[in-house]
Amino acid sequence: MTYCVGMYLKDGLLFASDSRTNAGVDYITSYSKMYVFTPAPDRMFVILSAGNLAITQEIIHRIQRDLDYPGDGENFLSARYLFEATDYVSRISLEVQNKHYTTLQQAGVSGEVTLILGGQIEGQPHGLMMIYPQGNYIEASDKTPYLQIGETKYGKPVLDRLVHYELSLNDAARLALVSLTSTANSNITVGPPFELSTYQADQYQLSGRCTFNYNGNFLDQLEESWKLGLQQAFENLPSFEWELTPQSDQQMSFNECEFYQGQKSYQK
Amino acid sequence: MTYCVGMYLKDGLLFASDSRTNAGVDYITSYSKMYVFTPAPDRMFVILSAGNLAITQEIIHRIQRDLDYPGDGENFLSARYLFEATDYVSRISLEVQNKHYTTLQQAGVSGEVTLILGGQIEGQPHGLMMIYPQGNYIEASDKTPYLQIGETKYGKPVLDRLVHYELSLNDAARLALVSLTSTANSNITVGPPFELSTYQADQYQLSGRCTFNYNGNFLDQLEESWKLGLQQAFENLPSFEWELTPQSDQQMSFNECEFYQGQKSYQK
Numbered sequence: 001m002t003y004c005v006g007m008y009l010k011d012g013l014l015f016a017s018d019s020r021t022n023a024g025v026d027y028i029t030s031y032s033k034m035y036v037f038t039p040a041p042d043r044m045f046v047i048l049s050a051g052n053l054a055i056t057q058e059i060i061h062r063i064q065r066d067l068d069y070p071g072d073g074e075n076f077l078s079a080r081y082l083f084e085a086t087d088y089v090s091r092i093s094l095e096v097q098n099k100h101y102t103t104l105q106q107a108g109v110s111g112e113v114t115l116i117l118g119g120q121i122e123g124q125p126h127g128l129m130m131i132y133p134q135g136n137y138i139e140a141s142d143k144t145p146y147l148q149i150g151e152t153k154y155g156k157p158v159l160d161r162l163v164h165y166e167l168s169l170n171d172a173a174r175l176a177l178v179s180l181t182s183t184a185n186s187n188i189t190v191g192p193p194f195e196l197s198t199y200q201a202d203q204y205q206l207s208g209r210c211t212f213n214y215n216g217n218f219l220d221q222l223e224e225s226w227k228l229g230l231q232q233a234f235e236n237l238p239s240f241e242w243e244l245t246p247q248s249d250q251q252m253s254f255n256e257c258e259f260y261q262g263q264k265s266y267q268k
Numbered sequence: 269m270t271y272c273v274g275m276y277l278k279d280g281l282l283f284a285s286d287s288r289t290n291a292g293v294d295y296i297t298s299y300s301k302m303y304v305f306t307p308a309p310d311r312m313f314v315i316l317s318a319g320n321l322a323i324t325q326e327i328i329h330r331i332q333r334d335l336d337y338p339g340d341g342e343n344f345l346s347a348r349y350l351f352e353a354t355d356y357v358s359r360i361s362l363e364v365q366n367k368h369y370t371t372l373q374q375a376g377v378s379g380e381v382t383l384i385l386g387g388q389i390e391g392q393p394h395g396l397m398m399i400y401p402q403g404n405y406i407e408a409s410d411k412t413p414y415l416q417i418g419e420t421k422y423g424k425p426v427l428d429r430l431v432h433y434e435l436s437l438n439d440a441a442r443l444a445l446v447s448l449t450s451t452a453n454s455n456i457t458v459g460p461p462f463e464l465s466t467y468q469a470d471q472y473q474l475s476g477r478c479t480f481n482y483n484g485n486f487l488d489q490l491e492e493s494w495k496l497g498l499q500q501a502f503e504n505l506p507s508f509e510w511e512l513t514p515q516s517d518q519q520m521s522f523n524e525c526e527f528y529q530g531q532k533s534y535q536k
Contacts, residue, residue, distance in 0.1 A: 154424060156454045157422050158425075160453055160454050173508065175502065178505070182425040186421075186425045208527045209526050210526075225506055226501060229501020229504055230430065232500070233496075233500065237442045237446070237490055238493055240441065240442075242476070255485055256486060257479075258476065258477050
């Protein structure tokens with residue numbers, strides 16, 4: 001499938017995505033799902049995509065064409081607010097999905113696309129949005145500082161436990177990688193290379209852009225460190241009451257548990 | 269929804285389930301999804317259920333009725349193998365699902381039920397099976413030592429990282445609780461009380477049965493300990509190369525990353 005996550009932080013924005021695409025078991029390959037637009041010195045946008053790859057790519061082509069041949073319509077250059085930029089992308093997404101809908105439906109294939117769009121326009125605060133396939137969109141906030149698209153469930157618990165609005169961009173990047181690798185370990189349709197982009201507020205361009213793979217470098221170290229950390233956390237979990245009580249052959253009752261050591265009784 | 273997990277271990281079996289049921293937002297309540305049968309001194313079975321609660325409960329009633337009024341057909345007393353017991357439960361599951369199928373379908377409600385069945389019959393090894401709604405079933409093995417049903421994705425990464433066939437029953441119990449609480453924290457349709465049963469091989473009855481809730485006792489300690497452990501694991505993650513390099517205003521290239529600190533360039 002895909003897994004992408006965006007984080008909305010006090011310091012800026014974090015974008016992370018996998019790159020495995022899956023058009024059936026004979027055709028699993030690798031495409032970037034992260035698209036960066038810096039069309040003028042006063043604005044920057046990043047799009048992360050999940051869903052039908054062909055539809056996504058056509059959307060990106062159209063956005064680029066509107067920048068090369070502006071015309072009268074809206075585009076990334078004319079937007080005065082992030083929500084206007086989001087509205088614009090949302091309209092293109094609907095157009096392209098509708099264009100291909102009938103033929104895809106006949107083939108039993110979904111043309112749906114879900115997008116994360118983040119960025120900043122000068123004079124406005126930075127922000128992060130999620131555009132549903134139906135075209136409506138929601139915004140991240142300091143209380144909901146992350147958005148996920150694609151195969152989201154495996155990677156969500158670690159975000160719920162550790163993400164918060166004041167996280168530094170570097171910590172956010174580490175957290176996103178843990179969320180991505182946890183997902184990839186548990187679901188074969190999500191895989192490396194993993195792309196990461198960091199954006200510091202009010203800079204109007206990315207501060208960093210990375211591609212990580214399991215090649216003996218950073219990602220392997222991160223994976224190894226996290227595994228050890230989890231093992232340690234697991235070993236430090238508290239003992240159950242009965243582990244601290246000498247074993248006996250009698251039934252033992254604790255606050256929350258019944259024990260039947262050695263007792264041969266049967267009950268339905 | 270539901271979340272249940274069963275583990276097949278060298279030492280025996282571990283069963284864990286949540287108890288939140290959800291028939292729409294006005295009717296969220298609590299029912300056990302763990303059913304224990306010790307119908308004779310030489311056999312023990314545990315069923316965990318996910319899916320349509322009413323269908324599940326009717327299945328359980330029928331199983332109990334077949335024990336009270338054995339007749340000529342198969343039941344838990346006549347099975348010579350765990351797979352025969354599984355086959356029996358599978359047939360009842362299909363009967364009850366089919367009985368209600370038409371009316372449920374008209375209402376747009378799913379009557380599907382997925383079950384985990386574990387246990388042991390004397391003379392046979394202990395085992396763990398998963399019965400699909402369609403009636404076919406798979407078995408856990410030392411290479412696939414856990415089975416999950418219901419809302420499985422949130423709780424899977426921690427199992428993938430830590431479960432293995434040689435895990436002790438107590439460690440398995442802790443791991444199951446972490447998997448359950450991680451799921452409950454990220455998905456509101458899964459919730460406490462959490463039930464846990466342990467079965468030591470060749471005993472033909474449970475060794476322990478527990479019910480945990482967030483009431484200031486064990487579960488809170490476990491949750492607190494795991495949170496701290498994760499925080500520690502997170503803080504011990506390696507630094508990125510650029511965090512170890514003095515900042516500069518120039519573009520910096522690392523093995524896997526590009527940095528644009530201070531550089532005002534724009535590119536599409």
